[in-house]
Amino acid sequence: MEHKWNREQRTLISELIQGMELAKQLRVHLGAASSVESGDLLVQRILSSYEKALLILKLSGPMGQPQQNVGATSGVSESPLSINCSPRSDDLDKDNQDIRDVSKKRKMLPRWTDQVRVSSESMLEGLHDDRYSWRKYGQKDILGAKYPRSYYRCTYRNTQNCWATKQVQRSDEDPTIFDVTYRGTHTCAHGNQAVRQPASPEKQEYKSNNLNNNNNQQLQSQDILLNFRKGLKVNTEGLDNKEMAPSFSFPSTTSFGCLKSENNSFSPSGVLDNNNVFGNFSSPFMSPDTPELNYFSVSPSQTNNFGGFFNAQHSESDLTELISANTSATNSPIMDLDFSLDQVELDPNIQFDTPGFFS
DNA sequence: AACATTTGACCGTC
DNA sequence: GACGGTCAAATGTT
Numbered sequence: 001m002e003h004k005w006n007r008e009q010r011t012l013i014s015e016l017i018q019g020m021e022l023a024k025q026l027r028v029h030l031g032a033a034s035s036v037e038s039g040d041l042l043v044q045r046i047l048s049s050y051e052k053a054l055l056i057l058k059l060s061g062p063m064g065q066p067q068q069n070v071g072a073t074s075g076v077s078e079s080p081l082s083i084n085c086s087p088r089s090d091d092l093d094k095d096n097q098d099i100r101d102v103s104k105k106r107k108m109l110p111r112w113t114d115q116v117r118v119s120s121e122s123m124l125e126g127l128h129d130d131r132y133s134w135r136k137y138g139q140k141d142i143l144g145a146k147y148p149r150s151y152y153r154c155t156y157r158n159t160q161n162c163w164a165t166k167q168v169q170r171s172d173e174d175p176t177i178f179d180v181t182y183r184g185t186h187t188c189a190h191g192n193q194a195v196r197q198p199a200s201p202e203k204q205e206y207k208s209n210n211l212n213n214n215n216n217q218q219l220q221s222q223d224i225l226l227n228f229r230k231g232l233k234v235n236t237e238g239l240d241n242k243e244m245a246p247s248f249s250f251p252s253t254t255s256f257g258c259l260k261s262e263n264n265s266f267s268p269s270g271v272l273d274n275n276n277v278f279g280n281f282s283s284p285f286m287s288p289d290t291p292e293l294n295y296f297s298v299s300p301s302q303t304n305n306f307g308g309f310f311n312a313q314h315s316e317s318d319l320t321e322l323i324s325a326n327t328s329a330t331n332s333p334i335m336d337l338d339f340s341l342d343q344v345e346l347d348p349n350i351q352f353d354t355p356g357f358f359s
Numbered sequence: 360a361a362c363a364t365t366t367g368a369c370c371g372t373c
Numbered sequence: 374g375a376c377g378g379t380c381a382a383a384t385g386t387t
Contacts, residue, residue, distance in 0.1 A: 136364060138379060151378070155363090167378090 109163065109184035115177055132186060134166060146172045154188060162188035 134152035142149045147170035154162040164184040171177035 135362090137381095139365075140377065143376065149377085153379090165378095
């Protein structure tokens with residue numbers, strides 16, 4: 001690419017490279033400290049994530065999202081967190097097309113999937129609840145799927161013009177797995193604060209349990225999770241008939257506004273925040289066992305947000321909500337890149353910290 | 360009464 | 374025309 005990278009992209013790349021360097025340093029330290037192969041493997045995979053993220057940036061080129069904002073309207077620009085969302089001056093006459101453009105807009109919204117595994121135990125913990133307030137607006141039987149798909153929108157769509165939606169689809173293969181597809185970023189007042197929220201370690205572990213059980217690092221994380229969960233009380237509110245029935249519904253009511261538990265601080269440091277961001281979309285490469293995921297998905301094996309999360313002080317009720325905290329689009333402006341990562345073949349040995357990368 | 364959910368109808372896309 | 378996504382009236386819940 002010979003084009004100019006904009007400042008945000010340079011910053012992003014710089015952060016990625018810095019993270020990669022830090023991971024390398026960590027590997028050196030781990031190597032010096034006795035036999036911790038799992039740690040070394042973890043670092044290797046972290047590095048791989050960074051490299052692939054950088055490659056994605058490289059492939060998408062300056063401005064990152066050439067497919068976005070094509071056509072008469074710039075649908076994603078309504079998200080204050082969308083990268084490169086500067087208003088287009090030639091969109092001034094779009095008012096009379098708003099209604100017709102709604103579907104276009106929605107189609108252009110960032111979209112990604114998460115997977116939630118709900119065991120009989122975790123059902124009791126309100127696992128499936130995330131930190132936003134959702135209102136169910138539809139349910140559909142999907143062709144070829146055993147279970148119906150449920151549609152949710154932000155409770156504050158009308159009051160705050162927040163167009164975030166999500167779809168929940170129970171997996172055919174494993175009924176304890178729910179694919180949650182998020183679409184659009186939360187633009188409601190509380191939703192914007194979700195920038196710092198981590199991907200849910202709970203979800204990550206569930207997916208890890210189910211789909212990627214080949215790494216010690218994951219087992220370690222599971223131990224952490226299990227210990228953590230022992231401290232939780234059962235959230236009986238999460239156990240309603242709807243969840244047991246084929247037409248599963250996520251409870252959506254919250255008393256905290258759009259974003260739940262706004263008093264929680266997830267990350268004690270910005271470093272963790274950055275890790276959150278990167279962790280959220282590195283997974284398609286690192287979770288080869290999830291071929292069905294066509295967009296960004298949260299990988300438990302790659303997302304390590306435990307630090308800030310578990311260090312924070314929470315009440316029990318907070319924890320049962322936080323444990324299912326979702327990966328908000330607001331975490332990652334790059335979620336605007338709605339493309340299939342499966343199509344990208346990557347060489348794990350590619351070096352991005354070469355001088356010419358920014359050229 | 361206010362809000363959430365259910366569900367059949369409608370609409371856009373392929 | 375089939376399908377997925379959304380709407381909106383009816384119904385349920387608090």
